[in-house]
Amino acid sequence: MPRALWNNTVIAESDACRTVEGNAYFPPESLHMQYFQPSDHTSVCGWKGTASYYNVVVDGKSNPNAAWMYAAPKSAAAEIAGYVAFWKGVQVVN
Secondary structure, X not given: OOEEEEOXXXXXXXXXXXXXXXXXXXXXXHEOHHHEEEEEEEEEEOOXXXXXXXXXXXXXXXXXXXXXXXXXXXXXXXXXXXXXXXXXXXXXXX
């Protein structure tokens, strides 16, 4: 089962991930929400739309904007609406 780890802690795990452009997108119910804090940061992808971000916080250590999601993606990316992907040192392993 794919798991997302940061700071030696599992922050998300699911066997229902969706892969887009090499990134594993985790369903929202698979996140351990105690490790996620909303960020004000956004970015725009030409075909997916506007992404919003989370800071990942584990044991008092923060990884700013390390998780992103498309709450209302463009139709081409509808399959990942609400799903969360990771970068900035977050490891996704099987």
